[in-house]
Amino acid sequence: MTLAIIVHGGAGGWNQSTARKQEAIAACAQAAEAGQAILRQGGSAVDAVEAAVNILEDCPVLDAGRGSYPNAEGNVEMDALIMDGRDLNLGAIAAIQRVRHPISLARRVMLESGHSFLVGAGADAFADDIGFERCSVEELLIDDLHIDEMIPTSAIGDTVGAVALDIHGNVAAATSTGGTANKRAGRVGDSPLVGSGAYADNWTAAVSATGYGEALMRIVISKRVCDFVGTGLSARSGFTSVRSNL
Numbered sequence: 001m002t003l004a005i006i007v008h009g010g011a012g013g014w015n016q017s018t019a020r021k022q023e024a025i026a027a028c029a030q031a032a033e034a035g036q037a038i039l040r041q042g043g044s045a046v047d048a049v050e051a052a053v054n055i056l057e058d059c060p061v062l063d064a065g066r067g068s069y070p071n072a073e074g075n076v077e078m079d080a081l082i083m084d085g086r087d088l089n090l091g092a093i094a095a096i097q098r099v100r101h102p103i104s105l106a107r108r109v110m111l112e113s114g115h116s117f118l119v120g121a122g123a124d125a126f127a128d129d130i131g132f133e134r135c136s137v138e139e140l141l142i143d144d145l146h147i148d149e150m151i152p153t154s155a156i157g158d159t160v161g162a163v164a165l166d167i168h169g170n171v172a173a174a175t176s177t178g179g180t181a182n183k184r185a186g187r188v189g190d191s192p193l194v195g196s197g198a199y200a201d202n203w204t205a206a207v208s209a210t211g212y213g214e215a216l217m218r219i220v221i222s223k224r225v226c227d228f229v230g231t232g233l234s235a236r237s238g239f240t241s242v243r244s245n246l
């Protein structure tokens with residue numbers, strides 16, 4: 001049985017200095033290795049994508065968890081989505097504050113909340129109800145974040161994500177982000193929206209997206225790529241078809 005894991009550190013990486021890009025690449029390699037180790041031991045695709053994304057959320061030069069871009073009020077509001085291709089179960093959170101690992105909270109939403117998607121104050125309350133570890137906003141903000149670049153308003157970030165295929169033939173996808181830089185408080189991008197920021201189903205593919213959320217959500221890009229794969233196209237051809245249809 002083929003095992004696979006693919007991770008990404010976001011569409012904004014081209015905007016980073018060489019040193020930061022190297023740090024991001026190293027984090028991606030570490031994340032992929034962590035996910036692969038789980039898959040090799042027979043672990044699930046969901047476990048693998050969560051573990052991989054946790055590592056990327058800890059990387060200070062990527063826009064997720066620690067290192068998230070601040071919004072226009074200097075606060076950090078993060079979005080995350082995890083999806084299990086076995087049964088299409090999913091968990092998502094949006095505008096969550098003061099957690100180091102939003103993807104793990106999204107997974108807890110999937111498994112323990114009785115719902116699929118929690119936002120803002122309700123997501124906060126759920127995190128506290130289940131005793132999810134909280135942190136200060138200072139722990140998430142990196143002082144010299146992207147200091148060597150000019151960040152235009154609404155710059156695309158370095159959202160992180162992972163997709164995996166496990167030994168049982170199940171796929172999963174996960175996406176986590178601090179969103180775009182200087183975004184308005186309460187702005188939610190594509191990342192936590194099912195079918196936009198990610199999608200996974202065993203019958204087609206697993207996809208994690210990055211890019212300008214206001215554009216990606218219009219075309220429900222991740223589900224669209226899965227649909228193309230469902231017609232027999234490869235993942236790459238599916239993505240190319242989506243692009244050429246825009």
Ligand code: ASP
Pocket residue numbers: 010011012063156157158159177178179180188189190191209210211212213214
């Ligand atoms: N898609 C993310 C958002 O719009 C940004 C990114 O991919 O870096 O929030």
